[in-house]
Each structure stands twice: as C-alpha cells, then as structure tokens.
Amino acid sequence: MTFSNRCFVSVELMPVNKWVSPPVRCVPSSFQSFRKNATVDANSGFIWRVPIDTEGSDVMSSFLSWLFSPQEYMPHGMCFLWQPELIALHVTSDTAIAVAYYSIPIALSYFVWKRRDLAFPGIFVLTSLFILACGTTHIMGVWTLWFPDYRLDGGIKAITALLSIGTAIAIWRVMPQALALPSTAQLERANKLLGSEIDQRQRAEAALQEANAELERRVAARTAELEDEVTRRRRAEAILRASEERWRSMFEASAVGIAVIDQQHHFAGANEAFQKMVGYSAEELQSLGPLEITHQEDREATQEMLDDVRGAMRQDHPLEERYHRKDGEVIWVRVSIARALDPRSGLPGTPAVIEDITERKRAETAWHDARDALSRATRLTTMGELSASIAHEINQPLAAIINNGNACKRFLATSPPDLEEVKDAIDEVVRDGQRASDVLRRIRAMLKSVTPERTQVDINQEIAEVLELARHELQRHSVSVQTDLHPDLPAIPADRVQLQQVVLNLVMNGIDAMRPITDHSRVLTVRSLLDDRHNIIVNVADSGVGLDLANRDRIFETFFTTKAEGMGMGLAISNSIIQAHHGRLWAEPGSPFGAVFSFALPLVGRVSP
C-alpha cells in the first residue's frame, strides 16, 4: 500500500483497552512513537486519527514491524473454549464466505475483461478489491482461531475498511452517472426503435435503390430510344439524301423535258432534255415562260392551264400544244402538270413534264391522212358498187328531158304550135334537169376529195340524202325502206360526208344481207333517236340473213368480210369514222330477222381531226 505524503486514514479500531492492555513487554518501541502521535479519545479509548507522515518512514516501518511481530495473544479458539462444533461452524462459515468472496472478484474481473465496453470499470475494480479484502478478513477469522495474529488481522481489516469506504464513496459518486445509464428495457426500446429506424432506413434505401435502378433503367431505355431515334433519323436523312440525289439524277438524265414554272410563269429550272428540246439554255429560260414560247394559236389553252395551276385546280390534264424553238422551228409538246404544289411547301414553283411529241403528231397526221384517203377510197368503192344505180338515177331524168325535148319539137312543128303542151314539157324539163343535178350533187359530195371538215350536221337530213342516193339500189333489190326519224334532233359538229358514208355503208350492207331472202319481205328500217345520255343513236335494221355470232366481234376489223366480192373495208372504215367522232358503232341481232347496226354520237364531244 502506498500512501500520499500526508493523509489521514480512518480506521475502525478495536477498543483501545483490548490492545492497550497487552503486557507491556510486548509493545515495540516503534509503536511507542506511533502512540505518541495518535489522538486518543480518553472517554472511549479509541484512536480517531493517526497522522501518517510518509516522510517519517521510520514510523511506517515501525508500524509494520509491530504488525508482524510475534504476539503472545491467545488464539481465538480459546474464546470458543475450543468447542469443536463452534470451531467447525466458524471455520466452515468463514471458509465458505471466503471462497464465495474470492470467486466474486474473479467473476467480476472476467466480466470486466470480457466487457471492455463496460461503464465505470473502476467501480468494478474497487468492488473486486473490497470483496477480495473481505474474503481475506474471513480467512484471517479462521487463521486467528488457532494463531493469534490479531495485528495482521486488524491490519487486513483496516485495509478492507479503507477499500470498503473508497468503494462506497466511489459508488455514490458515480451513482448519478450510473442512473443516467439507460436501462436494458430502455436499451431494448431504443434498440427496437433503432431497429425499426434501421428497417425503415433499409426500406427507404431499398426503395431508393429500386427508384435508382428504375431511373437507371429508364435512362438506359430512353438513351437506347434516343440512339434508335438518332440512328433512324440518320438513316432517314441518308435515304432522303439518296432519294434527292436519285430524283436529281432522274431530273438531269431524264429523256423527257422537266421544267419548274415559278409564280411569275417563268422557267425557274429546266433539265437538259428540255433545254435541247426548245434550244434555249437554262439561263435564257429563266426569263422566258410557257406563254412566250407557245405558238400563237395555243396561247389561250396555255394561259388557261397556268391559271388552273395557280388556282390549284389542275389535276392531271396534259395539254398538247406547239412551242417555238429558239431557231424558229415549231415543235409539238405534251405538257403534264401532275399536281400544283402546295404553296406552303416552300418549294418555288410547279414542276411540269414536257414531251416532244412532234414525231407522234406527224405520225398522227400521216395516220389521219391515210385514214381519210382510205375512207375516200372506200367511199369510191361504194360509189362504184352504186354506179349502176346512180346511172339509173341520172338516166331517168335525162330520158324524161329528152322525151320532153322531142315532144316539144313536134308540138312546135305543128300549125299552130301547141304552146300549152310545150310549156308543160319545159316545166318538166326544168324539174328533171334539177333532179339530175341533185343526183350529181350527191355524188360529187360523196366523191369530193377535200379534207374532212366539221360543220353542224343534221343527222336526219344526211340519212334522207343517203336513202335518196341508194333509192334505186334499194328498189332494184326490192327492198322497201321504213324510216322513223326523231323530229327534234339537235345538230352536232361532224363531218357530213363521212357520216353519210357510214349510213350508206350500213344501208348497202343491209341490202347485201337481204339479197338471199325470198321467203319474207326485204325491209330496211332506219331510225334516229336521242338516248337519255345525250347521244344521238342511229339504227339501220334489215330483215336479212342476220349476224354470224361467231364473227360478230370481227366484222369491224379491217379486211374481214363474209361477202364474196367484199373488201372488208366498209365496217372498219365506218368504225374508224365513228370513233373519230367520239362515238361507238355496234351490231346486234334483229328481230325477228336480220341484224341491227347502230352508232351513237355524243352531243357534247371533243373535236378531233
């Protein structure tokens, strides 16, 4: 034990008289000095305070030597009169207590060693020492039963006392802090709270992680989408670029002319084919428009087309017109403006496709000329077939004229001349001369070689002319004619000679078809009517042999004929003529005999050459 330089130690002491009254010879000299310094209560005989001066080592050493010096006291067992039961009881009890007391500091030390986080470990150490000291006092209780080392016993008790007091003080001092320590229940609650907080936090974290993961997924998905979009756009751009290049190359390389007409009706752009076609360069064309290079006669139609384009009304009506090339040559072109561009599209102008159709026009003209020539040739052939009848029609009035002339000579030669008869004869001569003239006029009309011309034609009148022309032919073949002509047919623009040719051809075919007929009357019926679709219809019905159904569709083909002497031109030419008038020619079986040939001509028709 170490003492501070100067301190007071409170010691529970035995009554002074118990140790004051040992035999004097036993008191060591050092204790004498100790006694001198100790305060002795005279009444109680206890020493209360003993100042210890460490500097006075001699005092200490004298006290220790006193403590361990041989003593001649009687063992404590003497007090029990050495009664073995009592001795045994004390020995057993003290030993048990000592063992128990010793085990406690060991357990506490183990506990402290194990629980490094323990609060107030000093308290535990103090308590361990104090209990250890208590255990030792009980060992000394057993020891002093036989060995009267009471001084040592007392010293140990003094140490025990010191430790007990120190422990008690320490315990009281730490009491507030100890009380402030949370209890197990509090700890558990806190723990639970903490646990649930942790749970919540974990859940929150999990949710956060989930949200993060979701966010990342979305970001990844959106990123992928954006990448796709970028890829798509790049592809679309590439396609667009390729498309534009393709269109441009088509524009440049096109064999047909392509031009863009701007709002001022100028050629804002023109490909090479168009430049070659009109002989102007692209720069020259920029100050020219369709109107400037269009042929005088076609300007109105061109203006109309441009107005339609401006009004966004034009759908797809190609216009065929003539252009003046730079070198003055006139070319035929076909201009197509598929669709006027949406003005909001931002593209400047309207694209037009221009084809050079000069060759086609020439071919068409040649074809029309050939058709007209063939038509005329066919007409001549028909007239040839009619020549005998025509001669008859002329011979009749001629014969009458000559008869009348001869009669007049005789009437004038008589005396007096029969002038009345002469006058009548001359009237008839004039009439017959007129009649012959009419026949010749009809023939001349049919044979004249002038180019076809469109006039307003009264179909009924043409039918009557043809029937008059064929009158004798019909009569010669014993064919009776019935007519049923619509009284109010409007006139239509047509080539009258060609229409007469068609009617005559149908009449002649009817006569031919009725030649073999002997068992019923030969009747040719000619009708004109107006259908509900504003077409003029003409029927020529015969009571002849009828149509061979197998050849029904072929009869309009060129060179197809069922007649021994036929050329196979009549119906083909008639069909061509009617088509040129935008009409239709067809054949049906007659009822009860024969065939009905009909053609329809639209009242409102486009004029074509």
Added chain:
Amino acid sequence: MTGSHSIVMIVDDDTSIRKSARRLMKSYGFAVETFASAEEFLGSDRLDKTSCLILDVHMPGMNGLELQQRLVASGSVIPIIFITAFADDSARSQALKAGAVGYLAKPFDDKELLNCINAALRPDGRDASQLTPT
C-alpha cells in the same frame, strides 16, 4: 303511120318518165294511157285495148319482166317494148327471148322508140323482135 285506134300503154314507176313518154306518144299522135306499176296495169280493164306496151324493167313490186311472163303465160299477144335506165344484159336477153319487140336504154332516141312502136303495130308485129334496135 300512126294508128289513132291504137292505144299505147306505158307502165313505169317514175312519174317523169310516164309524163314525158306520154307527151312524146301524144306528139306522135298515139293514144296513150299510163300506169305507175305492173299491178295497176294488170288490175285495170285496159289489157284488151292495148296495142303496144311500153314497160319499165325495174319497178317496186312486180317488175317488167315478171309482168311479161304473166302476160305470155296468160296467152297475151300484146307487143312489149322494154325501157330501162339500168344496163342489164341478162334482163335484156331474157326479155327478148320472151318475145319483147324492143329493149331500149333510157335515155332513148325517139326514132328508135318510134320504130319499135311501128314494128309492134304492124300486123306481123308478133315477129317484131327481129326488128329490135340494138
């Protein structure tokens, strides 16, 4: 030269021919009657009075040749002079074979017609075919 008792019948569907031929016959002094068709002539009671028949070949309905056949078949001896504006050799030979006095193409010369009529009106008129102008 002309027989006022003789009546020349003209059958022709053409009015001009009928009128002009009638006038011509009249200028020659013949009595003349005209018919517009074979049927009209056959339907009349003038067959017995007919000295000479001037007949058109081509007519609607019964034509001249058919009328000739009918008359021949019925034993008639009326001399017939055909007139036609239509050149048809087969009709001509058929007509002459059947005993026609003449076969004249319109327009015909008045003298030829007169010759034919005179031949027809001769007592041997039945053989007049030999005198037919060519």
